[in-house]
Amino acid sequence: MRLARVEEVDRVFGHLELEVLRDDGEVKAFFKVTHGARFIELTVNGRPYWEVPYVASRICGACSIAHYVASIRAVERALGLDAGEWVEDFRDAVNMVQIAQNHLVHLAFLALPDYVGVQGLSDLKSRAGRLVVNSMKLNTACLKVIRLIAGRIVNPNTLGVGGLLRRPFKGPLLKAADYLRECEALAKEVVDEALTLLKVPELKDPANNCVAVKPRKIYLTTGDEILTSAGLSFKPSNYREHLEEMQPEYSNSKAVALSGAPVHVGARARYELLRNYLRDLNVPKIDLSNPFSNLIIKAVEIPYCVTAAREILEGLAMRTADTGVDPPREGGEGEGVGVVEAPRGLLIHHYVVSGKRIVNANIITPTEINARHIEASAKALTESLVSDGRPLNAGELQRKLTMLVRAYDPCLPCAVHVSVVRGRKHA
Amino acid sequence: MMVRVIVNGKEVHVPEGETILTALKKAGDAVPTLCFFGHMYREASCRMCLVELSNGKLVPACAYPVSDGLEVRTDTPRVREARRTVVEFILSIHRIRCWSCPRKGGNCELLKLATAYWVEGIPVCSSCPLYGRDCLVVKGEPCLGPITLAGCSDPCPSNGSPCIGCRGPVTRKDVLEAATQFYVSNGVELKDVLEVASMFWEGLPNYDALKASLEEAFKKALGGGED
Structure with missing residues (x-):
């Protein structure tokens, strides 16, 4: 018997x-x-390795920088290149600004209408006008910073394999830092107001397994190790031993399990695993085993990202870059995995390079990893709202389910980058 | 004597004997002009400033004299369609060599009009700020700027990375031939160009035809070089 069906979940990226x-x-x-x-994985196959980030970043328009950085890191690991600390810091700063902007769009424009009790953004404006206007201002400022330091709002073009395609000058870096400093107060205001409106429903996570990238320096920087909630830590190159990919018949996207159990990634997972790397993240008292609390961690990450990115950029402006501008084109043989904390969680890019060309590619996006966990949470939520095999209130169940899906912030264009064609798996 | 002119429903007063363009300027409604240079030249030859009168006639604003009670509209579907045709005509006789044009790098009026009225044909070079020896093709890189449609405000070459053609190809044959000559004279090879081009264009329905015309143009340009 069908208990609930949401034919088209609105206010998410994709269908x-x-x-x-x-x-x-x-x-x-x-x-x-x-x-x-x-x-996308088929498109990358056979292309020269320096073109990989161009194609890979087109997976997603919302978080193209995360895909850019992950693909660059994967190719660098495959070829044994080192971009140097300056470039790594620069990538982290750009990624952080992107995370802040993504969280903001999700929180203020996609998720918050549920908690205020309105239908969408236009209704939200009449209830929380100041919040909407401030969010738009902050969004514009973040995009401006990305354009200034990364060259373009989506699919940036100053980052490249092995270094930078154009070194940002000291002036733009300091200007970007200034923009971010102006944003800090605005970000705090937006988040404080959003947190007063966010009254998340109660739900107990049925499978509280999570994974996140162990940062190189502070919270949300990239790294070369993956931590799990079971206390394990493994190298990204061993990801296949721990994360199993499968193709559900009913879905266009793959799904991922951690040792057979559903696993979640995202802001909540990061906070749960990487709390020690934080300096000052003012998290209100919350129940971390509630999937809805993802939204609260997302909210408090916005001001953190703005401040951290500003500090990194100021530091970079005072140091000289330690790599050349021209990316190396010699090629080589090898296999590499790049991981990065995208706005929605752990993102894995895996490439095999032979000569100058990519011969095999595999990409795992956060939404794929979350897919099974969303199902488990939706099951738990439905069980709490059903008695004697019938929903207590069908409309309420449907509304709660869509709220739950939105709390994970799925990005479907990212998730469907590969599929089964004529019974054969292309990966 | 001042006469009364109604521009898009707004009333303005201009001296008798002046043109509609003066009234438009006074009303603050700009129309694009190409051949108009004040009193130096007023032949109304480009027809870019066409406006619609209340009787349905399309007249060039830079040459049509005002009369009392004249009603002018500057942004109707007919006007837009006429201007689009005008841009198409101008581009059809324009020798597109944007990579060597002194107006490249943000000064191209035609590019602005072509973007505003959705006319294709101008390559990315028109907005690229890299001149002379800074040009990536001159450096020998397979930059797709000369054969990619403009309109992206050129973020890649201005950041030092070659154009990868993500906006789609220019299909005009004369532009392809001229661009090919530019490639050949700088030692860029066909296979390098096609390799970058296949990244975003391989799935296009006209990719095979485009590839064939590029191959033909390269053959022609290389043959011409040997004579």
Whole structure:
């Protein structure tokens, strides 16, 4: 028996259907990605390795920088290149600004209308006008900073394999830092107001497994180790031993499990695993085993990212870059995995390079990893709202389910970068 | 004597004997002009400043004299369609050699008009700020600027990385031939150009035709070089 079906989940990136069934007394949830398949991994195959970031960043318009950085790191690991500390710091700063902007759009424009009790952004403006206007200002400022230091708002073009394609001058770096300093007060104001409106529903996470990238320096910087909530830590190159990919028949996207169990990534996972790397993140008292608390951590990460990116950029302006501008073009043989904390969580890019060309590619996006966890949470949520095999209130169940999906902030265009064609798996 | 002119429903007063363009300027409604240079030249030859009168006639604003009670509209579907045709005509006889044009790098009026009225044909070089020996093609890199449609405000070459053609190809044959000559004279090879081009263009329905015309143009340019 069908308990609930959300035919088109609105206010998420891409197309998604959610269905909860009751089969032999057991509740089953299905996270069906209906977004059309895109063959990014096939497109990358056979291309020169320095073109990989150009193609890979086109996976997602919202978090293109995360894909850019992950693909560059993967190719660098495959070829044994080292970009140097200056460049790594620069990439972290750009990624942080992107995370702040992404969180802001998700929080203020996509998720918050649920908690205020309105239909969408235009209604939200009449209830929390100041918040909406400030969020738009902050969004514009973040995009301005990205354009200034990374060259373009989406698919940036100053980052490249092995270094930078154009070294940013001291002036723009300091100017970007100034913009961010002006944003700090605004970010605090937006987040404080948003937190007063966010009254998250109660829900107990059925499978509180999570993974996140161990940072090189402070919270949200990139690194070369993955931590899990079971206390394990493994190298990104061993990811296949721990994370299993599978292709559900009903979905256009793959799904991932950690040692057979659903696993979640994102702001909540980061906070749970990487709290020690934080200096000052003012998190209100929350129950971390509630999937909805992801939104609160997202909110408090916004001012953190703005401040941290500003400090990194100021530091960079005072140091000289330690790599050349021209990316190396010699090529080589090797296999490399790059991981990065994208706005929605752990992102894995894996490439095999032979000569100057990519011969094999595999990409795992945060939404794929979250897919099974969303199903598990949706099941738990439905069970709490069902009695005697019938929903207490069908409309309420449907509303809560869409709120739950939005709390994970799925990005479906990212998730459907590969699919099964004629029964054969292209990966 | 001042006469009354109604521009897009707004009333302005201009001296008798002046043109509609003066009234438009007074009303603050700009129309694009190309051949108009004040009193030096007023032949109304480019027809870019066409406006619609209340009787449905399309007239060039820079040459049509005002009369009392004249009603002018500057932004109707007919005007836009006419201007689009004008841009198409101008571009069809324009020798597109943007990589060697002194107006490249943000000064190209035609590019602005072509972007505003959705006319294709101008390559990325028109907005690229790299001149002379800074040009990536001159340096020998397979930059797709000369054969990619303009309109992206050129973020890649201005940041030092070659154009990768993400906005799609220019399909005009004369532009392809001229661009090929530019490539050949700087030692850029066909296979390098096609390799970059295949990244975003391989799935296009007209990719095979485009590839064939590029191959033909390279053959022609290389043959011409040997004579």
